[in-house]
Amino acid sequence: MKAIGIVGFKKSGKTALAAAMARELSNKHYRVAVIKHSSEPLNHGRTDTGKFMLEVPEVALITSTHMEIIWKGSWDLKQVIPFFSADFLILEGFKSLKYFPKILCLRDDSEKKLLSDGLELFTCGRDTSLKERKVIDYLMTEEKDIKEMTELIEQKSFLLPDANCGKCGYENCYSLAQAIIKGKESVQKCSYEQEYISIKVNGKKVELNQFMAKLYQSLLRGMLAPLKDIGPLDKAAIDIKANLSDSDQ
Numbered sequence: 001m002k003a004i005g006i007v008g009f010k011k012s013g014k015t016a017l018a019a020a021m022a023r024e025l026s027n028k029h030y031r032v033a034v035i036k037h038s039s040e041p042l043n044h045g046r047t048d049t050g051k052f053m054l055e056v057p058e059v060a061l062i063t064s065t066h067m068e069i070i071w072k073g074s075w076d077l078k079q080v081i082p083f084f085s086a087d088f089l090i091l092e093g094f095k096s097l098k099y100f101p102k103i104l105c106l107r108d109d110s111e112k113k114l115l116s117d118g119l120e121l122f123t124c125g126r127d128t129s130l131k132e133r134k135v136i137d138y139l140m141t142e143e144k145d146i147k148e149m150t151e152l153i154e155q156k157s158f159l160l161p162d163a164n165c166g167k168c169g170y171e172n173c174y175s176l177a178q179a180i181i182k183g184k185e186s187v188q189k190c191s192y193e194q195e196y197i198s199i200k201v202n203g204k205k206v207e208l209n210q211f212m213a214k215l216y217q218s219l220l221r222g223m224l225a226p227l228k229d230i231g232p233l234d235k236a237a238i239d240i241k242a243n244l245s246d247s248d249q
């Protein structure tokens with residue numbers, strides 16, 4: 001899965017750009033997902049969902065075309081990404097994360113300095129004078145520019161694991177990400193293999209394919225994330241004692 005971050009300050013056009021790029025990529029028959037970061041609390045107001053959210057930590061809404069699950073708690077992007085199986089992940093917000101490339105959405109000359117962390121593929125904005133003065137590379141209001149930006153995303157987006165293991169020879173994922181952006185390295189340099197979940201039955205390790213590993217991981221996360229005082233879940237050790245014989249006795 002590849003990822004691109006879209007960052008910028010309020011009213012810089014991030015959402016409009018994310019939607020336009022999602023449309024372009026989907027038109028090319030890629031499977032695209034969007035994850036948006038918000039500093040505002042989730043508010044479903046006085047809807048039925050909003051009323052349930054006040055009472056319980058888990059709420060789901062099922063319609064004839066969509067499904068929505070709301071889990072209360074503090075989640076980070078790495079915990080959420082495994083739920084997705086897209087070709088391209090568009091990440092709106094997430095300014096401070098440093099393991100995928102970014103597009104900077106600029107409203108004026110001063111913002112590039114504030115937003116730049118060495119992971120930007122290019123800059124864009126809505127103000128034609130910024131383009132004329134070469135402050136930004138692309139105009140997000142121009143169809144032609146959207147197409148060019150999308151082509152760059154297809155070629156250059158990537159997602160590193162943020163495991164910071166050092167196996168690539170770089171100090172952390174951010175350093176390799178910067179080297180990839182500069183064209184000095186490729187994403188294949190990352191040799192980290194994520195173990196989604198490890199299960200032993202009576203001391204013997206059970207071999208799981210990636211689909212099953214992700215499925216078990218998602219189920220356990222869904223069960224455990226709402227619980228309090230159980231510590232971090234990123235390297236959780238869980239003891240399960242089970243009677244799995246056919247008999248109910």
Ligand code: SF4
Nearest residue numbers: 165166168173190192
């Ligand atoms: S090998 Fe991969 S996970 Fe480890 S530091 Fe390098 S980029 Fe990060």
